Amino acid sequence: MRAPVNKIIDYSFVDGPGNRTAIFFQGCNYHCTYCHNPETIHMCNNCGACVETCPVGALSMKDGKVVWDEKLCCKCDTCLKTCPNLASPRVTLMTADEVFDRVKKNAPFIKGISTSGGECTLRKEFLIELFTKVREIGLTCLIDSNGSMDFSKNRDLLDVSDGVMLDVKSSDPQEYLEITGGDGNGILEKAKFLAALGKLTEVRTVCSPDFQSEKTVDEVSKALADYYRFGDIHYRIITYRQFGVRSPYREQIRISTAEEMEKLRKIAVDNGMQHVSVV
Amino acid sequence: MATIENIQESALEILKNKRLTHEQQMFNLAAVAQNSLPQAPGPYTDEFEALRVAGVLNDMGEGHYPYVARYIIPDYSKLMKNGSKFLRMDPPKTLYEAVYTLEIAYHNVPSVTHFPVYLGNWGEIFEPFCEGMTDEEIRTIMRGFLLHLDRTLGDSFVHANIGPEKTRVAGIILDLVAELQNAIPNMTLIYDPDITPDDFAEHCIATSLVSANPAFAYDPAYKKDFGKNPYAIASCYNGLPVCGGAFTLMRMNLNRVAEKAQSVDDFFNNVFPHCVEVMCGYMESRITFLVEEAAFFKSNWLVKEGLIDLDNFVGLFGIVGLAECVDVLMQYEGTNELFGKSDAADQMGVRVLDALKEFVERHTSKYSPITDHKFLLHAQVGLGESDTTPGTRIPIGREIPLYDHLRQAGLYHKYFPTGVGDIFPFEVTAKKNPGAILDIFKGAFNVGMRYISTYAEDSDLIRVTGYLVKKSELFAVHDGAQAINDMSLVGYNQVVVGHTLDRKVRSTDESAGQ
Numbered sequence: 001m002r003a004p005v006n007k008i009i010d011y012s013f014v015d016g017p018g019n020r021t022a023i024f025f026q027g028c029n030y031h032c033t034y035c036h037n038p039e040t041i042h043m044c045n046n047c048g049a050c051v052e053t054c055p056v057g058a059l060s061m062k063d064g065k066v067v068w069d070e071k072l073c074c075k076c077d078t079c080l081k082t083c084p085n086l087a088s089p090r091v092t093l094m095t096a097d098e099v100f101d102r103v104k105k106n107a108p109f110i111k112g113i114s115t116s117g118g119e120c121t122l123r124k125e126f127l128i129e130l131f132t133k134v135r136e137i138g139l140t141c142l143i144d145s146n147g148s149m150d151f152s153k154n155r156d157l158l159d160v161s162d163g164v165m166l167d168v169k170s171s172d173p174q175e176y177l178e179i180t181g182g183d184g185n186g187i188l189e190k191a192k193f194l195a196a197l198g199k200l201t202e203v204r205t206v207c208s209p210d211f212q213s214e215k216t217v218d219e220v221s222k223a224l225a226d227y228y229r230f231g232d233i234h235y236r237i238i239t240y241r242q243f244g245v246r247s248p249y250r251e252q253i254r255i256s257t258a259e260e261m262e263k264l265r266k267i268a269v270d271n272g273m274q275h276v277s278v279v
Numbered sequence: 280m281a282t283i284e285n286i287q288e289s290a291l292e293i294l295k296n297k298r299l300t301h302e303q304q305m306f307n308l309a310a311v312a313q314n315s316l317p318q319a320p321g322p323y324t325d326e327f328e329a330l331r332v333a334g335v336l337n338d339m340g341e342g343h344y345p346y347v348a349r350y351i352i353p354d355y356s357k358l359m360k361n362g363s364k365f366l367r368m369d370p371p372k373t374l375y376e377a378v379y380t381l382e383i384a385y386h387n388v389p390s391v392t393h394f395p396v397y398l399g400n401w402g403e404i405f406e407p408f409c410e411g412m413t414d415e416e417i418r419t420i421m422r423g424f425l426l427h428l429d430r431t432l433g434d435s436f437v438h439a440n441i442g443p444e445k446t447r448v449a450g451i452i453l454d455l456v457a458e459l460q461n462a463i464p465n466m467t468l469i470y471d472p473d474i475t476p477d478d479f480a481e482h483c484i485a486t487s488l489v490s491a492n493p494a495f496a497y498d499p500a501y502k503k504d505f506g507k508n509p510y511a512i513a514s515c516y517n518g519l520p521v522c523g524g525a526f527t528l529m530r531m532n533l534n535r536v537a538e539k540a541q542s543v544d545d546f547f548n549n550v551f552p553h554c555v556e557v558m559c560g561y562m563e564s565r566i567t568f569l570v571e572e573a574a575f576f577k578s579n580w581l582v583k584e585g586l587i588d589l590d591n592f593v594g595l596f597g598i599v600g601l602a603e604c605v606d607v608l609m610q611y612e613g614t615n616e617l618f619g620k621s622d623a624a625d626q627m628g629v630r631v632l633d634a635l636k637e638f639v640e641r642h643t644s645k646y647s648p649i650t651d652h653k654f655l656l657h658a659q660v661g662l663g664e665s666d667t668t669p670g671t672r673i674p675i676g677r678e679i680p681l682y683d684h685l686r687q688a689g690l691y692h693k694y695f696p697t698g699v700g701d702i703f704p705f706e707v708t709a710k711k712n713p714g715a716i717l718d719i720f721k722g723a724f725n726v727g728m729r730y731i732s733t734y735a736e737d738s739d740l741i742r743v744t745g746y747l748v749k750k751s752e753l754f755a756v757h758d759g760a761q762a763i764n765d766m767s768l769v770g771y772n773q774v775v776v777g778h779t780l781d782r783k784v785r786s787t788d789e790s791a792g793q
Binding site: 009010011012013014017018019020105106108109110111277279 | 717
């Protein structure tokens, strides 16, 4: 079985506890307005627009497909800016064994792996195969999920995972739909289900004065504060930043002040969350 | 040999130098007097001097006739237990007394720099005195202690240890180190993953990411080398026996040795073993003078009161420039493969160090029963040469991906019980996740490294080679200001010539790829 891998970061300090190898899959079932890597949303449709603009000739068309030559690539990201389709030509189809070999090489230096995207849970069977191998060599496996998966119906994946870092993009279903294009009903129930199993490693909410951030932070923290008896839950309240975000959202969404973020942090702490950071 | 005119000229130059503090002037004048003597005599002295002038060997600023052991590692536990007759001090009973007893002792512990290169294991020394005290009481005393040391012991090679146990006083010291932003002392955590709890190790990393201190020494590796004899980390990163130290450190520029050879065979069969023989022979002559004729081992209070013992002193055989040495040897082999960039070159490095170990062990010293009368290897950090990389490191500018780099460094650390190490600065996001850096350090020790340190890319305090400087002070001194820390003067050259500020900052972006 192969899955489209956008990139692998051998050491990441921001994808869960400790040092982790982070694996980013291509393809997402959401298309969030503030997505900071929108080139991971869709699969390449081989339109070839990027082949024309690549300044170093690292992209070519072969048999109707865009082919990427990693050795020639200078990582200037011109292709990503050119792509009309929120995709990337720099994607490799990899087997779980190929990803595992890379992880195994990093094993002495990492606590585990984190899988992200795109949306990694779209590659459920691949994850089960990869996580099973990775856990055999004593490393932990964390899932970074946009919140679309109902883990209560996917226990087989959860059983081989050490935890989930879950986005709660909004607690309001209408706003959730506007931000993500997806169905936000039951998102807090999904979080509580994971928390009760001690597998809610992290919850993340991206905040802006343009969102109902106070409401979301308030409701998330009220929902989860009682669950610390099952394990630590790190609530990361994230300041929306423009980096990587596509137009027109990039210019439209406002950035919170430090004071506004501090107010959100205080809401979470006052509601009983024990591990909160503002980033 | 210096003429009286040379000597007078050097002395006058020092008297008029506006950049030196009074103390620095005195030390420089002392060196002029010492170097008015010839090199310590012996069967290898002339040949050593010829190779020194050729840039192959180096006497490391020890001066011609030695009059003090280079590095001294006093057993401070004896001072705490017995007090000192010479210092006229009773054994301390409180933390306050312990602190000023040590301050008085430090003033009377000499070395090649005239400052104490080892201040003791503070976690162990101070903890018993802290019982019944509040954190705030301890903090007030330790704050004054640290300020006193930074402003009086003006040399970055002054070194304190903490660990492997987590102690309350060590935690308070770490917080103060982060707050005070001093280059002195250099600090090392003696780290044993089975003893040192992760939260304490992470506290040490978090402190390093704002103040470049402490570095990590992998206790199991040093314990394997030093056996039942207690050891400590002093000066740059030198592992040495407690209640002893190092007589002398001379240095070989491996790249110059390689350049002297005609071929790889000539290097391994003739030039290299001969240079090692000369350096060992000259070291033996220096040690003989120091032990048998100089006053130090006969009359110094540390000897008389048992804080050091002649039998626990060793000779340090230093090397630099393994990288460039290997590059030259690979060229002799007809390839341009570079140290750090090719397995064949890295294996050539192993071959050089295997040979070095064998050649150095051919020399049997009259002294040092603690090491079976053998000299120990030391990966020296450089003296500001532009084309010679410290110890066994990969040159700055040639760095390779992090995990590969750590594995490569791990090939060479086992040869150097008395000092080797590498430095990896990280991007600022690491500050939010010190546990991630601890994972990387644990991995480094797993793949053979024994000493590693870090600082954050935005830090004013940086580790130059093995010692710390404040960048702000370095540049102020370069612009003509005086500084108590002599390395703020000397370090500038190393920082510029050695491209310290260009050292690769490790960021997750670097590691991205398919």
